Amino acid sequence: MSRFPAGRPALAALLLAGSLGLAHADDARRSVSVNGEALTSARPDVAFITIGVESTGKDARDVVAANSKSTGDVIAALKADGVDGKDLQTTGFSVRPEIDRSQNALASAGTPPAINGYTVSNSVNVTLHDLTRLGEILDKAVTAGANSIDGIQFDVSNQSALLDDARKAAFEDARRKAATYAAASGLKLGRLIELSESTGPRGGGLYRAKAMTAAAVPVESGESTLGVSVSARFELDE
Structure with missing residues (x-):
């Protein structure tokens, strides 16, 4: 049925x-x-910015020291321009050897390739609550030594x-x-x-x-x- x-x-x-x-x-x-x-x-009324400093050189210790100084200068400049310390957070730090991968360097079997130098990267996340100052903050960061901005994400708080x-x-x-x-x-x-x-x-x-x-x-x-x-x-x- x-x-x-x-x-x-x-x-x-x-x-x-x-x-x-x-x-x-x-x-x-x-x-x-x-x-x-x-x-x-x-x-949006808030922005999240990833600001980075990348340094290169022959000696790892020297490159780390130079990168640390540049990163410190960037952070100091941002704080001096009104960014609160709680809105700054280190999110990445790396030391990477630059390998010589040329044919001559790899010619000898069993011989490790030569290291030409080192690249050190340090990135800091910045939370900005006044979007009218975003361009200014980016300018300050670059002037102080930042050489990369990996992303800006806008959001509604x-x-x-x-x-x-x-x-x-x-x-x-x-x-x-x-x-x-x-x-x-x-x-x-x-x-x-x-x-x-x-x-x-x-x-x-x-x-x-x-x-x-x-x-x-x-x-x-x-x-x-x-x-x-x-x-x-x-x-x-x-």
Whole structure:
């Protein structure tokens, strides 16, 4: 016997099959599963910058000393320009030998290749809360001795209120879709059974470049977009 009374649209059986969340055999409840999405945008108010100093030379000790001095000068310049110490964090330090890989160097079997010198790298993450000073800060860092900027990531510091509005919109989107399926199958939308969400940035400003100039750096923060996706499962009633 058909599980739907006579006169119900044939579409009902199709809509309630597999992909639309028909309950398992051990669960008599009919249900529909849908996804809902919403986006919200805001101007970024914080930037995360990775500033680096790279030094090369013949003697490892001398290169480390030179790199340490240059990195110290960069940090001192940033602090003098108003960057709080808690917004500065060392994130990388490396000493790398520069191997001579020429054919002559590798000609003798069993002889290790010669080392031409060493490269020392030190990187510092900077959190900047005043984006109007971003170009100035980059200029100060380069002037003080930084020779690479590996990335600038813009973000919105207070996302909670923005995401709460998006959560409501995403849930309403899911409920609207579920109600559409319920109506199309001749049933009524029942109570919510399951709900899960995922959030995250959708796009946003990411700037990558080598900072090798003493001129002021023009940087645009653009707009950050935050997204919320929800997966919802509703009962279907007679």
